Amino acid sequence: MPLLIVGILLLAACDNNPPSSIAYDELPADGDASRGEMLFNQTASPPCMACHQENATASPALAGFGAVAETRVDGQSAREYAFYSIVEPARHIVEGYGNAMPATYDDMLSPQDIADLIAYVLSL
Numbered sequence: 001m002p003l004l005i006v007g008i009l010l011l012a013a014c015d016n017n018p019p020s021s022i023a024y025d026e027l028p029a030d031g032d033a034s035r036g037e038m039l040f041n042q043t044a045s046p047p048c049m050a051c052h053q054e055n056a057t058a059s060p061a062l063a064g065f066g067a068v069a070e071t072r073v074d075g076q077s078a079r080e081y082a083f084y085s086i087v088e089p090a091r092h093i094v095e096g097y098g099n100a101m102p103a104t105y106d107d108m109l110s111p112q113d114i115a116d117l118i119a120y121v122l123s124l
């Protein structure tokens with residue numbers, strides 16, 4: 001395949017998965033799970049809860065997420081995987097689901113918000 005076409009295909013693929021504007025190193029070391037729960041249920045826009053409900057079929061239920069997170073991507077810790085799931089959701093698509101999660105949370109939320117959300121989802 002000519003290089004130009006390869007380049008165009010790569011660019012198109014990147015558009016669906018813009019790199020996060022928040023880097024993993026920028027995350028505060030501590031997250032507050034109860035504040036994360038509030039973001040999850042109400043304050044994040046759109047609220048995570050709109051999709052991640054217990055009986056939803058189009059989005060994975062997050063019960064037990066704390067245990068599976070570190071098994072999802074080789075070489076990624078649970079916290080790192082949770083981080084990318086939130087700020088760059090298309091980076092790893094959970095088997096059986098589509099690329100339907102908004103890729104805008106890195107712009108809408110602060111690094112502290114993300115750390116709080118991670119603490120919450122890993123407690124599930």
Ligand code: HEC
Nearest residue numbers: 044047048051058059060085089092093094097098100101
């Ligand atoms: C519009 C629906 C929608 C919204 C809103 C949404 N998600 Fe998701 N989420 C999904 C879908 C669909 C997947 C599975 C596809 C994928 O991996 O991106 C997913 C995957 C995930 C995963 C990975 C789960 C696993 O088992 O590996 C996490 C963690 C997650 N979302 C957290 C969040 C958080 C936190 C928020 C709010 C800040 C949020 N999601 C908002 C639809 C949504």
